Amino acid sequence: MSEPRKEAEKAKYSPDALDRRIIAHLRADGRASLSKLADALDVARGTVQNRLDRLLETGTLLGFTARVREDYEMDAVHAVMMIEVVGKSTTQVIRKLRGLPEVHALHTTNGKWDLVANIRASGLAEFDRVLREVRMIDGVSNSETSLLLSSV
Known part of the structure; x- marks a missing residue:
């Protein structure tokens, strides 16, 4: 086909x-x-x-995953990243973001930001690397990231 x-x-x-x-x-x-x-x-x-x-x-089901206890990754860094995309490059940017294993969820949104990514990294050094990788993707014009400190 x-x-x-x-x-x-x-x-x-x-x-x-x-x-x-x-x-x-x-x-x-x-x-x-x-x-x-x-x-x-x-x-x-x-x-x-x-x-x-x-x-x-058809891509409806993307794969299978294991669920783990919340305290399993005690040192993991969790963050929400808002991403602004240039022009009509959203599809290309989404494809690249889905290729990053640290991006656990990706959402389109309205307003100033085009995409919201939930990021999980094993530590700050890995988190820093992921931020650099996302910002280097062609079509990403701006981003803002917030670390998630605790669940309430």
């Missing part, structure tokens, strides 16, 4: 109720087996496999 056609398919795909139920189960248990998901959803194992393949292929 050609690249433009793949992109068009991704844009057209809209998850249905079963897809949303699969995603909800995976949010609760990202390691759930196909059989466990099929039993929980009362569908065939092959149906779950086909749906997962489509969710991954």
